[in-house]
Amino acid sequence: MKKTSTLSASLLVALGVSLALPVSTLAQNGPSTSIASFDKALVNWYNLSPEVEQVQGVSVNRVYQELLPTRTPKRKMVVAVIDSGIDILHEDLQGRIWTNAKEIAGNGLDDDNNGYVDDVHGWGFLGNAKGEDIKFETYEFVRILRKLQLTYGHYPSLQKVPVAKQQEYKQYAAAKKAYDEELAKQQKNQQSLANFSQVLAKVEGIIAQHLGKKDFTLAELKGITTASEDVLRARAWLVGRYDLGYTPYSFQRMLETSDLFLNQHLNLTYDPRSTIIGDNPEDIQDRQYGNSNVTGPRPDHGTPVAGVIAGVRNNQIGIDGIAQDVEIMALRAVPQGDERDKDIALAIRYAVDNGAHIINMSFGKSFSAQRSLVDEATAYAESKNVLIVHAAGNDASNIDEAANYPTKKRTDGTLASNWLEVGANARLLDENLCGEFSNYGKLTVDLFAPGVDIISLAPGNQYHKMDGTSFASPVVSGVAALVWAYYPELTAVELKEVLLASTVQHPKQKVYQPNLASANKRKVAFTALSKTGGIVNAYQAMLLAEKKVAEKGVKN
Structure with a gap:
C-alpha cells in the first residue's frame, strides 16, 4: 500500500516534498x-x-x-x-x-x-x-496509459472519439491525467530533495569540521558551544530538521524511493511482467x-x-x-x-x-x-x-x-x-x-x-x-x-x-x-x-x- 511518508508532515512541507512511500518504510529509523x-x-x-x-x-x-x-x-x-x-x-x-x-x-x-x-x-x-x-512494478494508471495511448493519444477530446469507444477513452484520459500529475509531482520532489541534499551537505560539513569528525550524534550536535556564527547557524538549522522528523536513515529512504518512482513506478517502458512471468494479465x-x-x-x-x-x-x-x-x-x-x-x-x-x-x-x-x-x-x-x-x-x-x-x-x-x-x-x-x-x-x-x-x-x-x-x-x-x-x-x-x-x-x-x-x-x-x-x-x-x-x- 502506497502513500504517506517516512518523515513528518511538517518537515515535508519545509522541504516542499509530497513524496509517497510504501507503508513499510514509515519509520524514522531502521x-x-x-x-x-x-x-x-x-x-x-x-x-x-x-x-x-x-x-x-x-x-x-x-x-x-x-x-x-x-x-x-x-x-x-x-x-x-x-x-x-x-x-x-x-x-x-x-x-x-x-x-x-x-x-x-x-x-x-x-x-x-x-x-x-x-x-x-x-x-x-x-x-x-x-x-x-x-520486486518492483509500475502503477496501474501507467499500465493503462501504456496500453491505450497509441489508440487514443491523437484524439483532442471525447467528442471526437467514436461512441462505442468513449468509455475506454475516458479510462485513458483519467490515466493520462493521473500520470501527468504524478510525474510532475515526483520530478518536483526529486529537485526539492536535491536542493535539500546540497544544503545538508554544506551544513554537515561545517559541523564535521568543527567537531573534527565526519560522523556525529544528535547529542554531540546539540552540545556544540562556540563563538562561530557559521557553526551556530549550521547547528540551529540541523537541529531544527531533526525536530521536524529528519534522520539520516529516513532521508536516505526518501532519496531511494524518489528514484524508484521515476525509474520504475512511473516508467512507461518498464514491464517486468512480460519478461519474468509472460502471462496475459487480463486472462x-x-x-x-x-x-x-x-x-x-x-x-x-x-x-x-x-x-x-x-x-x-x-x-x-x-x-x-x-x-x-x-x-x-x-x-x-x-x-x-x-x-x-x-x-x-x-x-x-x-x-x-x-x-x-x-x-x-x-x-x-x-x-x-x-x-x-x-x-x-x-x-x-x-x-x-x-x-x-x-x-x-x-x-x-x-x-x-x-x-x-x-x-x-x-x-x-x-x-x-x-x-x-x-x-x-x-x-x-x-x-x-x-x-x-x-x-x-x-x-x-x-x-x-x-x-x-x-x-x-x-x-x-x-x-x-x-x-x-x-x-x-x-x-x-x-x-x-x-x-x-x-x-x-x-x-x-x-x-x-x-x-x-x-x-x-x-x-x-x-x-x-x-x-x-x-x-x-x-x-x-x-x-x-x-x-x-x-x-x-x-x-x-x-x-x-x-x-x-x-x-x-x-x-x-
Whole structure:
C-alpha cells in the first residue's frame, strides 16, 4: 500500500516534498534486533485497553486475562495474508505459519492437485518456475496509459472519439491525467530533495569540521558551544530538521524511493511482467505461473502484517500478536508498486479453496483495470463464508468520494457482505486520535483500529516501528480470528456484525481530519470518519459473540 511518508508532515512541507512511500518504510529509523530499543509505551499498545490502561488499543490482553483463562478454542484459525511476502522463519512467527498437509515439500509435484506445485506454506504469484520474482512494478494508471495511448493519444477530446469507444477513452484520459500529475509531482520532489541534499551537505560539513569528525550524534550536535556564527547557524538549522522528523536513515529512504518512482513506478517502458512471468494479465484462465517462494525479495511489508495478527504471545521475545490459535497462509501478490487485479483474484481464490477463514488485504490503488476479476473472487469468498478485511489506505482521502481499489462495492452496485474496511487510529484519546494519513469515509470505512506507532516484525528476526492502515487491518483480522476461534458457530457476516456493533465509541471526541496536503488542520467528530464511528474492541466483541451464539441456541 502506497502513500504517506517516512518523515513528518511538517518537515515535508519545509522541504516542499509530497513524496509517497510504501507503508513499510514509515519509520524514522531502521529495524532493530530487539524491541528494547523502542519506547516501552509503544510496544504492544494495540493489545491494551481504553478501560484499563487508558490507551486506544483493542483490549486483547483483557480478553486473555478475564475471559479465557479456563477456556480452550473450538478451532484453529487460518488467516490468509495477501501481501508482499512474509519471512516465515522469523523467530516470532514460529508455529504460526500455515502448512499444506497434503503437499510434500520440494518434490516438484502438485501432490494435492490444487494447481500449485510445492505450495507448502502458500504461493507466490509474482514469480516463475525458475525462481525469478518481480520486486518492483509500475502503477496501474501507467499500465493503462501504456496500453491505450497509441489508440487514443491523437484524439483532442471525447467528442471526437467514436461512441462505442468513449468509455475506454475516458479510462485513458483519467490515466493520462493521473500520470501527468504524478510525474510532475515526483520530478518536483526529486529537485526539492536535491536542493535539500546540497544544503545538508554544506551544513554537515561545517559541523564535521568543527567537531573534527565526519560522523556525529544528535547529542554531540546539540552540545556544540562556540563563538562561530557559521557553526551556530549550521547547528540551529540541523537541529531544527531533526525536530521536524529528519534522520539520516529516513532521508536516505526518501532519496531511494524518489528514484524508484521515476525509474520504475512511473516508467512507461518498464514491464517486468512480460519478461519474468509472460502471462496475459487480463486472462484469469492463464494461471500457470508463480512459485512456492512465499518470502520473495521484499517481505518487509507482509512480515509486520503477519506479526500483528499472529506474533507468538508471551514467549519473552519480540511482540505479542493478537490471535493465539492461528496460522498464517502466506500469499505473495503485492509488488512495490501497484498489484495486478488478476494476482489478487487468484490469491483470494487460493485462500478460499485451501481453507482460509479470514483474508487480510493491506494494499490498494486508485485504478483497477480488471476490477471484475476481483469482484468475482470476493463474491466467491462471500459464498464460502470467508471474511475479508481490507486496509482503507493512506492518502488522507475521503474514499466515499475518491477511488480506492479493491473495494467492497462491486461494478454491479452490490456490496460484499463479508467485507470490513479499516482506518487507522493512534494511541491517545485526543485531537490526533485519527492517523493523519488514514483514509476515511462515513459510508465506506467501517471502523478504525490501531495503526500509528505500531511496533511489529521486520525480516531477519528484527523489529520495526511503522504507521499505516496496513497495520490497522491486521489488528481487525487478529481480533476476528480470536473471536471466531471460540465462536465458530457465527457466519462471516454475523462475525462482521459483531465486530461492528461492539466498537468503542467516543461521541464527543473531536479530531484533526486527515489532510497531508495542508498545514491548516480542521477538526471534525471522530464518529464522522467511519460507518460505526468507533474502534474495534476484542473484549466487547467476545461478549457480544457469546450473546449472539446463545441466541442461536448453541451452548459454550
